[in-house]
Amino acid sequence: MEKLINEFSIGLFFWMLVLFVALVFLLRKFAWKPILDAVETRESGIENALKAAENAKLEMQNLQADNERLLQEARAEREAMLKDARELKAKMIADAEEDAQAKANKMIEQAQAAIEGEKKAAMAELKNHVATLSLEIAEKVVRDELSSKDKQMELVESMLVDAKLN
Amino acid sequence: MHRFLGHYYLSDMQNIFSLKTICLLFVFVTTFSFAKETKAEAGENDIKTEIKEYIDHHLLDSYDFSLFSYTKDNGEHVYVGFPLPVILWDDGLKVFSSSKLKHGETVAEVGGNYYKSYHGKIYKTDAEGTITYDEAHHPTNVKPLDFSITKNVFTILIVGLLMFLMFGSMAKSYKNGALPKGMGRFLEPIVLYIRDDIAIPNIGKKHYKRYMSFLLTIFFFIWIVNLLGLTPLGVNVTNNIAVTLALALLTFLITNFTANKSYWGHIFWMPGVPKLMRIVLAPIELLGIFIKPFSLLIRLYANITAGHIVLMSIIGMMFIFKNWIGSSLSFGLAFALSLLELLVAALQAYIFTMLSALYFGQAVEEHDDH
Numbered sequence: 001m002e003k004l005i006n007e008f009s010i011g012l013f014f015w016m017l018v019l020f021v022a023l024v025f026l027l028r029k030f031a032w033k034p035i036l037d038a039v040e041t042r043e044s045g046i047e048n049a050l051k052a053a054e055n056a057k058l059e060m061q062n063l064q065a066d067n068e069r070l071l072q073e074a075r076a077e078r079e080a081m082l083k084d085a086r087e088l089k090a091k092m093i094a095d096a097e098e099d100a101q102a103k104a105n106k107m108i109e110q111a112q113a114a115i116e117g118e119k120k121a122a123m124a125e126l127k128n129h130v131a132t133l134s135l136e137i138a139e140k141v142v143r144d145e146l147s148s149k150d151k152q153m154e155l156v157e158s159m160l161v162d163a164k165l166n
Numbered sequence: 167m168h169r170f171l172g173h174y175y176l177s178d179m180q181n182i183f184s185l186k187t188i189c190l191l192f193v194f195v196t197t198f199s200f201a202k203e204t205k206a207e208a209g210e211n212d213i214k215t216e217i218k219e220y221i222d223h224h225l226l227d228s229y230d231f232s233l234f235s236y237t238k239d240n241g242e243h244v245y246v247g248f249p250l251p252v253i254l255w256d257d258g259l260k261v262f263s264s265s266k267l268k269h270g271e272t273v274a275e276v277g278g279n280y281y282k283s284y285h286g287k288i289y290k291t292d293a294e295g296t297i298t299y300d301e302a303h304h305p306t307n308v309k310p311l312d313f314s315i316t317k318n319v320f321t322i323l324i325v326g327l328l329m330f331l332m333f334g335s336m337a338k339s340y341k342n343g344a345l346p347k348g349m350g351r352f353l354e355p356i357v358l359y360i361r362d363d364i365a366i367p368n369i370g371k372k373h374y375k376r377y378m379s380f381l382l383t384i385f386f387f388i389w390i391v392n393l394l395g396l397t398p399l400g401v402n403v404t405n406n407i408a409v410t411l412a413l414a415l416l417t418f419l420i421t422n423f424t425a426n427k428s429y430w431g432h433i434f435w436m437p438g439v440p441k442l443m444r445i446v447l448a449p450i451e452l453l454g455i456f457i458k459p460f461s462l463l464i465r466l467y468a469n470i471t472a473g474h475i476v477l478m479s480i481i482g483m484m485f486i487f488k489n490w491i492g493s494s495l496s497f498g499l500a501f502a503l504s505l506l507e508l509l510v511a512a513l514q515a516y517i518f519t520m521l522s523a524l525y526f527g528q529a530v531e532e533h534d535d536h
Contacts, residue, residue, distance in 0.1 A: 004407050006304075009227060009287075011253075011312040013408035015319040020387065020412060023326045028379035031333030035350075035357060036378060038340035045344065 217482035224400060224478060225471065226286035227316045229264035233399065250320055254281070254288065256310035264314070281310070288312055318409065321401040325390050329383070360385055360519060368523040373530040377523065380420060384413060385519040392470060392511030396504065404514070405471040407463070414463035417522045422455065425529035432533070458525055462518060469514050473507045 146152050232247030249265035256279060266274035267283045273295035274281045281288050282295045289297060289307035297305045315323075336350035346354050365374040365381055388404060395402040403409050431437065433451040436444050480503060483496040 007226070007407060008411075009312065009316075009406070009408050011314055012227060012316060012318055012406055013412050014313060015315070016322060016409045016412035017415070019319075019322050019326055020383070020416065023329065023387070024379055024383045026330060027333055027383050030330070031337045032379045032382055034337040034340060035333065035354075036361070036375075038337075038344070039354070039358065039361075042344040 213485055217479075217485065221475060221478045221482065223286075225402065225405060225474060227318045227406060228286060229267055229283060229288070229314055229316055231317050231320055250315045250317065252281075252288065252312075252314040254310045254312055254314070256290065260310075288314070317401060318403050318406055321391070321394065321403050322409075325387060325394065325403075329386055329390065333386075356386075357382060364516075364520050364523050368520070368527040369530060370527065373526075376424065377420070377526045380416070381519050381523055384416075384522065385515050388413070388466070388518055389512055389515035392514060393508070395470065395474065396507055396511060402470065402474055404466055405474055407467050410463040410467040413466070413518070414459040417462060417525060418456075418459035420522075421459070421525045421529045424526065426532070428531065428533050429529045437533075458521075462521055466514050466518055469510060473503075473510055477503050477507060 145155055229252055230245070230247055230249045232245045234247075235243055235245045237243055249263045252260075252262050252264050252267070252274075254260040254276075258277075260276050260279070262274060262276045266272075266276070267281070267288070272282075273291060273293065275293070280291045280293050280295065282291045282297065283289075284297055284305055287305075287309060289305055290310055291297060291307055297307055300306050332349055332353065335348065336346055336353055339347040339350045345351075360382055361374070361378060364385075365378055369377055391403040395404065433455065434448050436447045436451070439447065477500060480496050480500045484493045484500075487493045487496060
């Protein structure tokens with residue numbers, strides 16, 4: 001302790017105090033203040049930029065959500081439209097089929113009626129033909145049969161025979 | 167006084183002190199083992215006393231900036247360096263060059279008065295330079311008030327100038343953009359560290375700006391000065407009790423002049439304890455105001471001085487051993503210790519700044535509860 005007091009130098013203490021206080025004030029004016037201010041400005045700048053980026057990100061997310069929703073809606077609408085169209089198509093096909101069936105049926109009926117008529121006409125004509133033909137044949141046969149006396153006699157006789165039998 | 171200082175600076179400095187103790191023990195062990203061989207050698211005691219004197223001399227301040235000295239064959243001491251101005255107040259201002267003192271070898275005659283330097287101090291003497299001693303071998307001559315620009319003052323000036331240039335140029339580099347250029351790239355993280363990890367956590371966001379100039383200056387000042395002490399220039403500013411006292415005094419003054427009501431309230435009339443305890447606590451707390459900065463000055467002084475003594479002793483050991491095992495061992499030890507001292511240089515600056523910030527924080531703390 002005594003050695004410490006002996007070693008203590010007032011001059012050094014005085015200069016140290018004066019020089020250090022001067023150094024603190026000088027550095028405060030020319031170094032610390034500008035340095036700390038610059039750093040603070042930079043930090044607040046960085047913070048603001050980060051905040052802005054965060055906001056932009058949020059906005060972007062909102063925008064994306066909106067887009068997604070719009071897309072979803074559009075998809076649903078298209079789906080509905082497609083469904084309607086499909087139904088319409090089926091209905092149209094069904095209608096057309098029904099129509100065609102009805103027409104076909106009608107045509108078939110008409111055809112059948114026409115065929116029936118034709119058939120009757122043809123039958124009537126056939127009958128006439130057959131009657132005429134048989135009369136002609138019968139005339140020819142009779143004429144042929146009755147061309148000679150003998151034959152006439154023979155016929156009469158055979159008829160008589162038949163008649164007798166009856 | 168030493169006793170209650172003990173737990174203040176030993177508690178956080180124990181590690182470094184114990185490391186130094188281990189190094190010292192190692193040195194002693196090696197000294198004993200080699201003692202047998204070297205004892206017989208002539209002139210060994212001369213070297214030992216010379217080393218001891220050299221260390222003592224190194225730890226003292228000096229009136230000139232001597233880089234090294236050697237002794238010629240004819241016994242003449244040659245000092246390489248340059249003189250510094252001596253400023254005395256002895257019935258008027260006396261200014262003369264330290265070259266007149268010739269390292270205490272001659273008497274300087276200035277304006278009819280005679281001065282002689284003896285063990286790093288200037289005494290007033292007669293024309294022959296006689297110094298009278300008391301029983302304890304202390305000079306009884308008159309010591310004039312000494313405001314000389316000594317080696318330490320000169321170093322402080324140089325460090326101040328260096329810091330001004332370094333940080334001035336760093337501040338200027340911000341004008342061209344948000345990022346510093348050159349030296350600022352290295353210094354900015356340290357400045358930010360002091361702001362974000364020392365000032366703000368200890369003092370608080372509200373008040374820290376007032377103390378930043380002091381904290382930054384004191385950190386870089388102690389650090390640079392400690393580092394300079396490790397160079398072969400042989401300057402050692404922070405192992406002067408006057409320097410550490412001046413620094414601690416500033417911490418003390420700033421703490422007490424910026425303190426708020428709550429701080430004084432906690433010292434003189436501690437809230438939340440019984441009335442009788444408050445009366446008992448007041449003198450203890452009052453003593454604490456002085457002990458806190460006192461621990462600062464002793465801690466810095468003791469650490470740097472111890473480091474210098476141990477390091478120089480080990481370097482001196484190389485010349486005592488004079489054999490390749492001992493000397494190279496000493497060299498290795500000195501090298502390892504130098505690395506440790508590099509750490510201590512930064513650590514002491516950090517601790518001084520940290521504790522100053524802590525005291526400032528206590529002074530401006532606002533207590534809502536209790």
